[in-house]
Amino acid sequence: MNKCVLTIWGREFELNIVYERYPGEDLLDGQRIGVELLKTTDIVDTALDSVKEYVIKTSGGQVAAPIENIFKYVMPKSIFVPHSKKAMRAAIMCNYKFDAEHGIAVVFEDGMFKQVGAQDVVL
Secondary structure (H helix, E strand, C coil): CEEEEEEECCEEEEEEEEECCCCCCCCCHHHHHHHHHHHHCCHHHHCHHHHHHHHHHHCCCCCCCCCCCHHHCEEEEEEEECCCCCCCEEEEEEEECCCCCCCEEEEEECCEEEEEECHHHCC
């Protein structure tokens, strides 16, 4: 299993990387680049405000702005890299206090933040 060290919203994590691919298939260039962009650019930081908004919106009124410590609610657990020949996609898969069953995914595509939502937005 592949791992990488990634700084997410000011905290360093060592995360497993899960690549979606067919048996015997090599990594696609887009998959490799998608992970490199997470590690070498600041795109992860650009998602923080959207993640905070998502927590406030989906917490059932239990969280109000401003959120000082996002890690009280969201904890990164792995990186998922879907099979895609068209885009460089990667998602940070997180445990989520208010939806333990589905968690959340913070999705990046082509070097930009794309969306945050339940993990099935990327699975």
